[in-house]
Amino acid sequence: MQSEKEDEEDASPEEYLALCSFTGSDSDQLTFSSGDRLLVHVKTSSDWWWAELQGDKGYAPACYLRQGATEEVEDASLEDPWQDEEYFGSYGTLRLHLEMLSDKSRTKAYQQVVLSNSASLRSKVVMDLGCGTGIISLFCAQLAQPSVVYAVEASSMAEYTRQLVKQNGCEEVVTVLQGRAEEIELPEQVDILVSEWMGNCLLFEFMVESVLLARDRWLREGGVMWPSSAALTLVPCQANSYFAENMAFWERPYGLDFTPLQPLAQQEFFTKPKFSHLIEPDDCLSTPCDVIFLDMYTLKVKDLEEIEGQFQFCVKKSGFFHGFTAWFTVYFESLEAEGAAVELNTGPDSEPTHWKQTLFMLDRPVSVNAGDSISGSVLLRRNPIWRRHMTVTLHWKINGNTQETDNCQANILFSLYTPFISWLIDFFYYFMWRNALHFNHAMSERRVSPCGGDNLSPSLPAVDFHRKHLLSLGSVKYNL
Numbered sequence: 001m002q003s004e005k006e007d008e009e010d011a012s013p014e015e016y017l018a019l020c021s022f023t024g025s026d027s028d029q030l031t032f033s034s035g036d037r038l039l040v041h042v043k044t045s046s047d048w049w050w051a052e053l054q055g056d057k058g059y060a061p062a063c064y065l066r067q068g069a070t071e072e073v074e075d076a077s078l079e080d081p082w083q084d085e086e087y088f089g090s091y092g093t094l095r096l097h098l099e100m101l102s103d104k105s106r107t108k109a110y111q112q113v114v115l116s117n118s119a120s121l122r123s124k125v126v127m128d129l130g131c132g133t134g135i136i137s138l139f140c141a142q143l144a145q146p147s148v149v150y151a152v153e154a155s156s157m158a159e160y161t162r163q164l165v166k167q168n169g170c171e172e173v174v175t176v177l178q179g180r181a182e183e184i185e186l187p188e189q190v191d192i193l194v195s196e197w198m199g200n201c202l203l204f205e206f207m208v209e210s211v212l213l214a215r216d217r218w219l220r221e222g223g224v225m226w227p228s229s230a231a232l233t234l235v236p237c238q239a240n241s242y243f244a245e246n247m248a249f250w251e252r253p254y255g256l257d258f259t260p261l262q263p264l265a266q267q268e269f270f271t272k273p274k275f276s277h278l279i280e281p282d283d284c285l286s287t288p289c290d291v292i293f294l295d296m297y298t299l300k301v302k303d304l305e306e307i308e309g310q311f312q313f314c315v316k317k318s319g320f321f322h323g324f325t326a327w328f329t330v331y332f333e334s335l336e337a338e339g340a341a342v343e344l345n346t347g348p349d350s351e352p353t354h355w356k357q358t359l360f361m362l363d364r365p366v367s368v369n370a371g372d373s374i375s376g377s378v379l380l381r382r383n384p385i386w387r388r389h390m391t392v393t394l395h396w397k398i399n400g401n402t403q404e405t406d407n408c409q410a411n412i413l414f415s416l417y418t419p420f421i422s423w424l425i426d427f428f429y430y431f432m433w434r435n436a437l438h439f440n441h442a443m444s445e446r447r448v449s450p451c452g453g454d455n456l457s458p459s460l461p462a463v464d465f466h467r468k469h470l471l472s473l474g475s476v477k478y479n480l
């Protein structure tokens, strides 16, 4: 592996600065500290680069490195790592609010929380963080009798929210405050902090950070957080039609061999998570498993940098293992003695929500049999530069129950970015990848399978250059 990489090394590596520390999780990854200067030899993929530090070589996550001198990096920190202009700009228009309010499962869950706690909400002080159009605040004012609801909204939607509050006769109770929750001043501590902060794969967009900061500043001792806890759930799954439509399609369209396009299809469709996936319960190969659990009372902002969960699935039916599907559930504790918690579950057994589910495809399907076990870990790593994004790494391993199962393992990385910059990044990496692919073809015809062998079927050419090195190690990574 290493000597293969050395063959590809550029004679004039570029110097990069490590923006933060990274500990390699296996011998192929380079460990470095914030401020180290690394020599980058090969930009293997959009996510991992082959780099060197004081003679040691290994893969380094590209998003941890920045080219140029320290002063330039400091300048770069002046850019907005939260992309607030685009983020709050998009919440200043109706499109997202229409999508959220049309999501009845989501919105009614919040309505139900208020309704089932209406007696206990009487005379309470509530903060609705990121109130948007003010829907949760209006539920509070109309279905319960809080003394006041501070409806905080950073986007320009707040101007309309004020009108909506008035229009619905709630101005005596709801006070709209326009500004970032981190910066606004309230006249008092609050009894309840309610917010709809969840993103794809639970944490995407990291609005949760604002909620935690507001909790530490404004929630009174013994106050209540809604949601009170959250879980991320994972299941190994089939994705037959997605695979057929995007990969198998290129085998013989109109009787022609289009398989040279399959590496491109791989890059375009399988190296990013598929948001808005709706998994059929029947496509779950195993019973889903909660891999990450967040307690909204004890979670700290620094915990968000890296969150890891383990899984062990028992395959309950034979089929093709195409990937993992993820979704989340949030729980709202009851204020009433003996009251039941309200749950908002975005999984396949509940009414679909606008989040739907997120599908992480493997590089290639693996045939599994009932009784096999799929074990491994999921690691959510927050992007050190772009604070609304993260990397998700899935490391998985199959232990076959029968001789027919390949006891294979894999390690894959995906990048997820918010729509504001994803097109830019896609554009950049598309060209980088095309160049790398040409270079790779010139260097070597060898292909690597997820099981570490060279046994690809002729109809599925190449686990592409992009993730080749990771496949031979064994795990999956995604950027959100």
Ligand SMILES: C[S@@+](CC[C@H](N)C(=O)[O-])C[C@H]1O[C@@H](n2cnc3c(N)ncnc32)[C@H](O)[C@@H]1O
Pocket: 087, 088, 091, 097, 100, 101, 129, 130, 131, 132, 133, 134, 135, 136, 152, 153, 154, 155, 157, 179, 180, 181, 182, 195, 196, 197, 198, 207, 210
């Ligand atoms: C997911 S939307 C929810 C809107 C509304 N609560 C609802 O349920 O329809 C999140 C809202 O929070 C706002 N927001 C996000 N971060 C914020 C912050 N730090 N301070 C104030 N508002 C914020 C966004 O502008 C957006 O309107």
